[in-house]
Amino acid sequence: QFTALSSLLVLSACGGNQAAGDEDGESSGGAVKADIGVISYISGPGAAYGEAITNGLKLAQEEINGKGEVEINLVIEDSAGKQDQALTAAQKLMNSENVTGIIGPTLSTEMNVVGPEADLNGVPIMGTSTTAEGIPQIGDYVFRNSLPEALAIPASIDKAIEKYDAKKVAILYGNDDVFTKSGFDTMKKAAEEKGLEILTIETFQKGQSDYNAQLTKIKGLKPDLILASALYNEGAVIMDQARKMGIDVPFVGGNGFNSPEVINIAGDAANGLIVATPWYGEKEDDKVKEFVGKYEEEYGKKPDQFAAQAYDALYIMAEALKNAGEADRDALRDALAEIQGFNGILGEFSFDEEGDVVMDPTVLVIEGGAFKEFN
Ligand code: PYR
Structure with a gap:
């Protein structure tokens, strides 16, 4: 029902309602504006996952909004790594008609309960760190860019x-x-x-x-x-x-x-x-180096793969929003499903037919207190 309502709002904006140009989802100066909900593990014993993820998202948000084609507002909720808290956060985000899509939650355990709800409500959701078997197979609205x-x-x-x-x-x-x-x-x-x-x-x-x-x-x-x-x-x-x-x-x-x-x-x-x-920070790649430099400058530490996957995920959302041309949940889902050959800091990325990842991993080993390429 929200989807229908937001489509109506967008239609009325396209019909020339200038005053509505500031509302979410409507284009002002050509930019698609959308709220993207985030469900992240930012307190409790696994909070470093969520800290890296939200840092990566905020860095991508700053860059994306600076380009002017898409304007993303992040609405961040803490799940504390718990199923019930993740579900409450998801319900809050899904009930906000300005939220076009959701990134997260952090754990597969959380996605197992949140994914079916998002799918039922027609809200596109993308995990950036959910690697268990069967996550994108939950439904058509469920995606991930994390390496299974x-x-x-x-x-x-x-x-x-x-x-x-x-x-x-x-x-x-x-x-x-x-x-x-x-x-x-x-x-x-x-x-x-x-x-x-x-x-x-x-x-x-x-x-x-x-x-x-x-x-x-x-x-x-x-x-x-x-x-x-x-x-x-x-x-x-x-x-x-x-x-x-x-x-x-x-x-x-x-x-x-x-x-x-x-x-x-x-x-x-x-x-x-x-x-x-899926991510190696020492890779000889200009995009990777630029990301690592900016991240270190902003947060005073090196990014990990959780930050990197979240950073690419928001760019993938932005690309899909741009292709959708409007902040509409169904249009975003369809545009996400069509993402192919996206070139991010993780390398070239595509979704397969089930919204799962097509990607080549690099194997690392910890030696002398640091992750190194394992040859
Ligand atoms: C998961 O819960 O899927 C992780 O990879 C941490």
Whole structure:
């Protein structure tokens, strides 16, 4: 119903109602004006994800609005990484008829409840960090520009096998989160397909602080690699405790591990973590260098992949708004679905038929306290 209403408003503006030129969604001086809602994990144990994401979005917003073709107002809501809070935030944004599309939420666990609501209400929504299996398949209005675990994890495991001649693995995963559970499913499948022997599968829960039981068992089985599906907080603590117990084998992690927070929390214990990434800040690319420079100037630290994916996501939204020619939810959805060959800081990007990502990952390893290309 909102969609119909906003279409009517746009139509009346096109009909020559000059006074309405300042309303959202209507063109003033040719620019498409839209509110884009943001649902982000900006407080609580995973707040560094949301901080990077909102920083990336704000930087892109400044640049996009400076160009004059599209004018985006960001309406940012905190989800604290919780399903119920993410849903409340989504409902608030969806009930605002000025909100044309939504970016976020941060976690797949949150998208699992928010995505179906957005789809039902006809509000286009794009995750920038939601990597679990099945997210864009929630519905026609659900997109993501984040690298799915299904592409990332097999790439990391391949490199680790090649480098370390790995044959035996232990798997450790959080069984109370959609992303960590899905990452585990992908790890198990990839390990089986590559003929690795799975010595044990251990689980943990969010906020757990003691991993002694799981790690003692893993240590006794002498794996060549540990595959761990975790968000950065639990992941960093697991690595710290593992190294303190004398477990020095490499870890392969998913997207939740691909944060500088792992190094901030675990220090040297994070060395030997392998992750696949859609973004590498040291890449010899003018766009990447410009983004890194501007981000550092604005926020006093280097951007991570969460910032980079969010930055590109807002540019993708802006491109779709421009192509839609109006701030209309259905028109934005259709324009998003048609994005092909978008050239951002993550490289060339397209959505496939299901609103999922077509992209090549780079594999990184933490060495000497920094992410480096893993060759
Ligand atoms: C997810 O929840 O999907 C992440 O990748 C963190």
